[in-house]
Amino acid sequence: MTNEEQYIDALLETDQVLEQIRTATAAQGMPDIAVAPGYGRLLTMLVAMNNVTKALEIGALGGYSGVCIARGLQQGGSLTSLELLPQYAEAAKRNVTQAGFGDCISYLVGDAKLSLEQLVERNEKFQFFFIDADKEGYPAYLEYAIQLAEPGAVIVADNILLRGRTINEHKQGPAVQAVRGFNQTIANDPRLQSTLLPGYDGLAIARVLAK
Numbered sequence: 194m195t196n197e198e199q200y201i202d203a204l205l206e207t208d209q210v211l212e213q214i215r216t217a218t219a220a221q222g223m224p225d226i227a228v229a230p231g232y233g234r235l236l237t238m239l240v241a242m243n244n245v246t247k248a249l250e251i252g253a254l255g256g257y258s259g260v261c262i263a264r265g266l267q268q269g270g271s272l273t274s275l276e277l278l279p280q281y282a283e284a285a286k287r288n289v290t291q292a293g294f295g296d297c298i299s300y301l302v303g304d305a306k307l308s309l310e311q312l313v314e315r316n317e318k319f320q321f322f323f324i325d326a327d328k329e330g331y332p333a334y335l336e337y338a339i340q341l342a343e344p345g346a347v348i349v350a351d352n353i354l355l356r357g358r359t360i361n362e363h364k365q366g367p368a369v370q371a372v373r374g375f376n377q378t379i380a381n382d383p384r385l386q387s388t389l390l391p392g393y394d395g396l397a398i399a400r401v402l403a404k
């Protein structure tokens with residue numbers, strides 16, 4: 194973390210509910226890879242500012258970002274969270290229930306691409322997306338999000354810098370190449386209005402323009 198990020202993190206009041214989830218996530222044997230606190234707050238703000246009632250998250254881990262998104266939802270709103278590993282989805286469910294959001298978050302377990310295909314078949318629509326799963330899947334997840342988006346929907350994706358690997362020309366692995374392609378698309382696709390933030394591990398934010 195840079196000095197600037199440390200400075201800003203220190204300004205933000207410790208969020209006991211989210212810190213409890215971070216601790217529980219580690220205790221449940223999951224890696225410490227939840228979204229950064231500053232970006233978690235941004236998720237809540239973007240969901241609230243866009244009056245979101247239906248949100249979709251790809252990559253649940255222990256439920257940290259799930260709570261950030263759920264906090265911004267309109268009354269009666271819901272979050273669908275896609276998670277590959279059943280034990281992670283179960284732990285996330287326990288953690289978000291303890292945080293008071295069990296009723297508005299549901300989990301679809303398995304490879305996100307299969308879950309996304311089912312959501313397309315059911316003609317489901319969402320107003321907010323958070324992409325935060327396997328990096329090789331990012332280009333496909335973006336296309337699914339655009340397909341599942343209501344006009345004006347917001348798409349957010351974390352870790353677009355891959356701890357520096359994205360801008361290191363010696364790194365040419367499949368995850369790096371996929372994220373580079375994803376970043377190019379999100380920056381230039383005429384279906385989107387977008388920006389890319391370099392703080393923490395990089396965050397992309399896009400708005401789906403009316404089709």
Ligand SMILES: C[S@@+](CC[C@H](N)C(=O)[O-])C[C@H]1O[C@@H](n2cnc3c(N)ncnc32)[C@H](O)[C@@H]1O
Binds near residue numbers: 226277
């Ligand atoms: C970076 S973590 C998610 C962090 C979480 N969004 C948060 O901020 O609290 C990535 C998650 O994606 C899940 N994942 C990896 N590949 C996946 C796939 N193909 N489909 C669904 N989930 C996947 C992992 O099991 C892991 O829980």
